[in-house]
Amino acid sequence: xxxxxxxxxxxxATLTPSKGQIRLALGVVLVIAASTVFTLIFANIQxxxxxAFIPALQTAIVFNDLITAALLFAQFAIMRSRALLVLANGxxxxxxxxxxxxxxxxxxxxxxxxxxxxxxxxxxxxxxWHAGSPLTVIGYALLKDTEKSKAPPRFSAKAVIIFGIVLxxxxxxxxxxxxxxxxxxxxxxxxxxxxxxxxxxxLSGVFLGSLCGIALLLLGLRRRTVLDLWLMVMCxxxxxxxxxxxxxxxxxxxxxxxxxxFSFFAVFSVLLILLSETMSLYANLIYSTLRRRSSREGRQIxxxxxxxxxxxxxxxxxxAMTFNSEAALLLLEQKPPNLDEARAALEAIVADGARAGxxxxxxxxxFKRDTHQRVRIDVNELLQDxxxxxxxxxxxxxxxxxxxxAGSIGRVFADRAQLQxxxxxxxxxxIEAMRGxxxxxxxxxxxxxxxxxxxxxxxxVGDSGPGIDSKDKTRILEPFFSTKATGTGxxxxxxxxIIEAHGGHIRxxxxxxxxxxxxxxxxxxxx
Numbered sequence: 001x002x003x004x005x006x007x008x009x010x011x012x013a014t015l016t017p018s019k020g021q022i023r024l025a026l027g028v029v030l031v032i033a034a035s036t037v038f039t040l041i042f043a044n045i046q047x048x049x050x051x052a053f054i055p056a057l058q059t060a061i062v063f064n065d066l067i068t069a070a071l072l073f074a075q076f077a078i079m080r081s082r083a084l085l086v087l088a089n090g091x092x093x094x095x096x097x098x099x100x101x102x103x104x105x106x107x108x109x110x111x112x113x114x115x116x117x118x119x120x121x122x123x124x125x126x127x128x129w130h131a132g133s134p135l136t137v138i139g140y141a142l143l144k145d146t147e148k149s150k151a152p153p154r155f156s157a158k159a160v161i162i163f164g165i166v167l168x169x170x171x172x173x174x175x176x177x178x179x180x181x182x183x184x185x186x187x188x189x190x191x192x193x194x195x196x197x198x199x200x201x202x203l204s205g206v207f208l209g210s211l212c213g214i215a216l217l218l219l220g221l222r223r224r225t226v227l228d229l230w231l232m233v234m235c236x237x238x239x240x241x242x243x244x245x246x247x248x249x250x251x252x253x254x255x256x257x258x259x260x261x262f263s264f265f266a267v268f269s270v271l272l273i274l275l276s277e278t279m280s281l282y283a284n285l286i287y288s289t290l291r292r293r294s295s296r297e298g299r300q301i302x303x304x305x306x307x308x309x310x311x312x313x314x315x316x317x318x319x320a321m322t323f324n325s326e327a328a329l330l331l332l333e334q335k336p337p338n339l340d341e342a343r344a345a346l347e348a349i350v351a352d353g354a355r356a357g358x359x360x361x362x363x364x365x366x367f368k369r370d371t372h373q374r375v376r377i378d379v380n381e382l383l384q385d386x387x388x389x390x391x392x393x394x395x396x397x398x399x400x401x402x403x404x405x406a407g408s409i410g411r412v413f414a415d416r417a418q419l420q421x422x423x424x425x426x427x428x429x430x431i432e433a434m435r436g437x438x439x440x441x442x443x444x445x446x447x448x449x450x451x452x453x454x455x456x457x458x459x460x461v462g463d464s465g466p467g468i469d470s471k472d473k474t475r476i477l478e479p480f481f482s483t484k485a486t487g488t489g490x491x492x493x494x495x496x497x498i499i500e501a502h503g504g505h506i507r508x509x510x511x512x513x514x515x516x517x518x519x520x521x522x523x524x525x526x527x
Contacts, residue, residue: 014079015277016395017229025229028269029236032262036240043247043255050252051107057260058102061267065095068271071278073164077157083144087231089164090136094129094267096172101125104180106193115176118183123190127204128175134211134238137231141218195250205246212238224398230273237266317352324348376411377419379457379522380448386423387446393431397442404447409457410524414502422495426461426518429491433465433516440464440514456504457524462517467510476508 017025072088075081102108104117104125113122179186188197189204216235219228241262248255328345331338387394387401394401412419427444434442445462468476472483479493499506504522511517 014396014398015226016224016398017226018391018395021226021229025233028233032233032236032240032265035258035262036243039240039244039255039258040247043244043253043258044249045254046250047252047254047257049107050257053257054105054108054260055102057264058098061264062095062098064264064267064271065091065098068267068274069095071271071274073161077161080157081144083140085160085164086136086143087140088161089168090133090140091267092165093132093136093168093172096168097125097129097132097175100172100176100179101129112193116180118180119190119193120183120186120188121179123196124179124183124186125176127189127208128179130208130238130242131211132171134208134215134235137215137235138211138218140231141215141222141228145222194252196248198249202246205242209239209242209246212242226273226277227270230270234266234270237262237269241266317356321349321352321356324352374413374415377414377416378411379409379419379459380405382416382419383423383446383448383459386420386427389424390427390431393428394444397431397435399431399434399442399444402443402445404445404449406449409448409450412457412502412522412524414522418498419502422498422520423459423461425491425495426520430461430463430465430516433463437465445511445517451521455524457522459520459522460517461520462511462515464511464515467514468508468516473508477506 069088069091072084072091076084076088100115101122104113104115104121106113106117106122115121187200189200191197212235216232216239219232219235223229223232241259244255244259244262248259250256324345328342328349331342331345383403383405387403393399427446430444431442434444441464443462443464445460447460447462449458450456451458468483476483477492477496496506499520499522502522504520506518506520509517509519
C-alpha cells in the first residue's frame with residue numbers, strides 16, 4: 001500500500017471518508033438510480049429542439065473540468081503521485097475534447113457544425129470523450145497502490161504538469177482530426193443529424209458501459225479515500241448517462257436532455273466535493289492553529305507564573321531548613337553539645353518541611369476546581385463529542401474507530417472541560433502511537449461500561465500500536481516521564497491528577513495482541 005508522508009495526510013487524495021460522507025454518497029447513487037429508471041420510461045418522448053442547450057451545458061463542463069484538473073494538479077505537485085497525475089490529465093482531456101464536440105455539434109453554431117464536421121464527427125467525439133474519461137480513472141485506480149518508491153523525482157512537478165497539458169492537447173487535437181477526416185470510414189453511429197443508428201449506438205454503449213463498470217469495480221476494491229468515494233459516484237453517473245443514451249433513437253428527446261445532465265452531474269459532483277472538503281479542511285486548519293497558539297501561549301503564561309510562584313514559595317522553607325540543619329550540626333559539635341538549641345533547630349526543620357509540603361499540596365489543588373463548577377455529565381455523550389474534535393486526525397491517519405458504549409451507565413458529577421481534556425489527551429496519544437503502523441489496521445477502541453459491584457463507570461481507550469514496555473508501565477503516569485522523543489511527560493500526569501481529583505483512578509495495561517489500553521474509572525456520584 002502506498003505510504004503517505006505525515007505532512008500529506010490531510011489531502012483529499014489520502015483522507016479517509018467519514019461515515020457521514022459514505023452515507024451521503026450512497027444516497028446520491030440511489031437518487032441517480034431512481035432518476036435513471038424514471039428517465040428510461042420517458043426517454044423517447046420528443047421535446048422541442050433547443051440549440052442553445054448543448055453550448056450552455058458543455059461550456060459549464062469545460063470550466064468544471066478545468067478547475068477540477070487544476071485542483072488535482074495542485075495535489076500532485078505536493079504528493080508527486082502518478083495516479084493523481086493520470087486523473088488530473090483525464091479531467092483536462094475531457095475539458096479539451098468537449099470543445100470540438102461542441103463546435104461540431106449540428107445546429108449549435110451552423111446546421112452541420114464547424115471544423116468541416118461530417119455526419120459522424122460529433123458522435124465519435126462523444127465516444128472518444130466517454131471512453132477516455134473512464135480509462136483515466138482505471139489508470140488512477142491501478143497506479144494508486146503501486147507507488148512505493150520514496151526516491152526523489154527526476155523532473156520537477158511544473159515540468160511534468162506542462163508535459164501532461166501538451167500531451168492531452170495533442171491527443172485531443174489528434175482525435176478531433178480523426179473524427180473529422182475519417183468521417184466516412186468510421187462505423188456509422190448516426191443515421192441523420194437527428195436520428196441514431198441504433199445497432200451501432202447500442203454496441204458503443206456496451207463498450208463504454210463496460211469501461212465505466214471496470215473503473216467502478218477497481219475503485220470499489222481499492223476505495224480508501226474521499227476522492228475514491230466520489231469518483232465511484234461519478235462512474236455511477238456515467239453509467240446512467242450511457243444507459244439512457246443507448247436507449248434513445250433521436251436527439252432532442254427527453255432522454256437526450258437527461259443524459260447530458262447526467263454527464264454534467266458526473267464531473268460536477270467530484271468538483272463540488274473537492275471544493276467543499278478543501279474549505280472544510282482549511283477551516284479546521286485555521287481553527288486548529290488558533291487553538292494551538294492560544295493553548296501554547298496560555299500554557300506558557302501559566303507555567304511561567306507557576307514556576308515563579310513555586311520558586312518563591314519553596315525556596316523560603318528550603319533555605320530555612322538548610323540554615324537550621326547547619327545550626328543543628330554546629331550545636332551538636334560543641335563540647336558539651338547544646339542539645340536544647342539543637343532540638344529547637346530540628347523542630348524548625350520539621351516545621352519548614354511541613355510548609356514546603358503545603359506548597360506542593362497547593363500545586364496539586366490547582367487541578368481541582370470548585371465543586372460548584374461540576375455538573376452531571378453523560379459520559380457517552382462526552383466521548384462522542386471528543387471523537388468529533390479529533391475527527392480530522394482520525395481520518396488523516398486512516399484510523400478505524402470501534403466504539404462499544406453501554407446504553408445505561410448513569411452520569412458522573414464532574415467538570416466537563418477537565419474530563420474532555422483527559423479523553424482528548426488519551427485519544428490523541430492513541431492515534432499518535434499508531435502513526436508508524438503499516439502492517440495491520442490502526443484501530444482506536446473506545447468502551448464504556450458500569451463497574452460491576454461498585455457504583456462507578458469504566459471507560460477504556462485502546463490502540464493497536466506498538467504498546468508500552470513492561471518497565472515503563474509503572475512510570476507512564478508519572479510527571480516528566482515520556483516514551484516520546486519530543487514528549488514533556490506532563491499530559492498523562494495531568495490526566496491522572498484530574499481523574500484522582502474526581503475520586504477516580506487511571507491505569508494502563510496491554511491490549512492483545514498489540515497495543516495498550518488506558519482504563520479510566522469514575523464514581524457515578526462524586527459530590
